[in-house]
Amino acid sequence: MSIKVYGFWRSIASFRIRVALKLKALPFEEISIDILQGKQFEPGYDAVNPEHVVPTFIHDGHSLYQSLAIMEYLDDIKPTPRLLPDDVKERAYARSLALMTIADAHPLTVPRVRKHLAGSFGADAHAIEAWVTHWTVEGLAAYERFLERRKPAPFALGKEVGLADICIAGQVVGAQYVKVELDAYPLVKSISDRCFALPEFKSSRPFEQPDYKAAGGKH
Template sequence: MTRPVLYDYYRSSAAYRVRIALNMKGIDYDRVPVNLVEGAQKEAEYRARNPQGFVPMLEMGGMRLTQSLAIIDWLDTAAPEPRLIPADPAGRAHVMALALAIACDIHPLNNLRVLKYLSGPLGQDEGVRNAWYAHWIAEGFAALEAMAAPRAGRFLFGDTSTLADICLVPQMYNARRFDVPLDAYPTLVRADAEANRLDAFAAAHPDKVAPEAEAR
């Protein structure tokens, strides 16, 4: 496999997911930081590579892969071990539902461009912005706790980490950054703690890659 290049921002939840997945697969990669706060994702050179202007983007073998869940799904096909998405249909559907509850229902409402729109064109102050953030985290985590609890073990789905945990850990990191209370979600807190004990998760943490991300 050609050594991949990950276009990344250290606090991007979506990029954080892909860093975890690459680590879990044991795939070495190079990072190109794209500073979202400074607007590097909007520059013409980057837009020419990725018309959406988002991170992550994974380049390898002449391909440019975008959207974190699509990248992870590709990795699970190209490098099947360890599996991140269960092979059996019922398990796959459950893990995908947990992952999508985060990636599609929680994260998009609270990503940087939404927060910038709230504080910019809509003129909302930091208190309103933080209340917005906490509301959608709480609503999403309440549903996710109920969805996960019946089939959870050490992790969100049994005793093996999956795509669901890959999506959970960055979202828990963000919840703590914004001081969102987590006591009501014991299943999520337990799975997050277990996942962060794994080297693949720990090495992908924003604190591990922040200095590079600030280089641009």
């Protein structure tokens, strides 16, 4: 099984795919596309992904896009261990939790949005950081409210780590970028701590990636 992932160390969506592949014990090659330097717009990558984003997932020559679709595909090609529950209601709930960051919080903080804020509205670095912090906190708070109502343990849907936990951990990674502490979100922190105690999550951290280290550890 040949798997390639075009990703980037700082990309939270790439982090999600990295973790999912490692939980599935599927070997893969990651090719770095520096989205901070605009490499996603160069002709070579345009041929790979015309949306000009990462990650792009290639399995035996077949390309897929968007982290949620990729993670569900991984469940289809390797059903165990499951990322999504078998129960239809639980599966829908897991997707709901995943989409709180994938569809709501994270898209408002990505480089192309930050660039648009600066170019079209004259936002300076301080204003952009405040914007990113606001939407990061909104995502954390939403997760905390949902976890409070259900209070699962040790992971978001119970005993097994899965897709929802990957997405919550990704939201925490985003919080670390803007130095948002998790004290106000104890349930999120508890799940995050359990996730990052696992080698699949720990080794997928942005600052552990070869392209981050090759750049001299510069953010």
